[in-house]
Amino acid sequence: MTETQVIFRLEKGVLKEFDETLKISGFKTRNEWFRASIRTFLEDVERKKVLRKLRKLEVKGLEETDIENMVNKWRSETK
Amino acid sequence: MIIIDTNVLLSFLLTNGITRRIIVENPEVFITPEFCFEELWEHRDRWNKKNLPDSELQEVINDVKRLFVTAVALDAYNPYISEGEKLTDDKEDAPIIALAISVDNEGIWTYNTKHFKQEVFGERIRVLSTKDVIKLYPF
Numbered sequence: 001m002t003e004t005q006v007i008f009r010l011e012k013g014v015l016k017e018f019d020e021t022l023k024i025s026g027f028k029t030r031n032e033w034f035r036a037s038i039r040t041f042l043e044d045v046e047r048k049k050v051l052r053k054l055r056k057l058e059v060k061g062l063e064e065t066d067i068e069n070m071v072n073k074w075r076s077e078t079k
Numbered sequence: 080m081i082i083i084d085t086n087v088l089l090s091f092l093l094t095n096g097i098t099r100r101i102i103v104e105n106p107e108v109f110i111t112p113e114f115c116f117e118e119l120w121e122h123r124d125r126w127n128k129k130n131l132p133d134s135e136l137q138e139v140i141n142d143v144k145r146l147f148v149t150a151v152a153l154d155a156y157n158p159y160i161s162e163g164e165k166l167t168d169d170k171e172d173a174p175i176i177a178l179a180i181s182v183d184n185e186g187i188w189t190y191n192t193k194h195f196k197q198e199v200f201g202e203r204i205r206v207l208s209t210k211d212v213i214k215l216y217p218f
Binding site: 043046047050051053055056057058062064067068070071072073074075 | 126
């Protein structure tokens with residue numbers, strides 16, 4: 001693990017509330033929360049990238065029944 | 080945890096609608112047998128209407144497995160395949176039913192309730208429509 005120093009600027013009251021909420025949320029330290037937040041953030045960004053890729057596959061106007069029929073058709077033909 | 084059928088998985092790939100929204104907002108919830116991804120790959124010519132090259136398509140499918148729908152390997156549900164086959168008229172649904180028997184789950188989400196009959200499954204497996212899934216995971 002690489003170490004780096006991060007300085008937060010936060011109102012005193014918010015920091016107090018943050019520290020109190022951390023423990024309730026299951027985080028032992030601010031550092032643990034920060035690591036988890038970074039992972040969540042990176043995953044969110046990755047998911048958004050994949051959703052952008054999915055646009056290339058999209059077919060407009062397809063309903064549930066169209067999809068169901070498509071799958072049923074290839075299954076019946078390959079039997 | 081909810082098990083999704085091939086048609087729901089295909090809808091996730093092809094349509095930007097409710098199905099995709101439910102899955103995107105609950106990325107830890109949905110699983111499917113590896114078989115469903117394999118089936119989609121085998122029949123990609125039928126649904127890849129935009130003719131994405133295989134390499135790009137494979138990349139998207141791998142991303143979907145990694146970030147949205149967990150693909151469960153055959154080893155996990157193989158012992159229950161024959162039991163699954165007894166509960167459906169369509170053998171290709173057997174892996175989904177086998178997975179539902181082998182892991183703790185909230186039900187099978189499918190568009191095809193003709194193949195997945197609640198009366199056959201009894202209380203053992205719950206068959207979920209899109210409306211049922213929305214009730215479980217509202218947005």
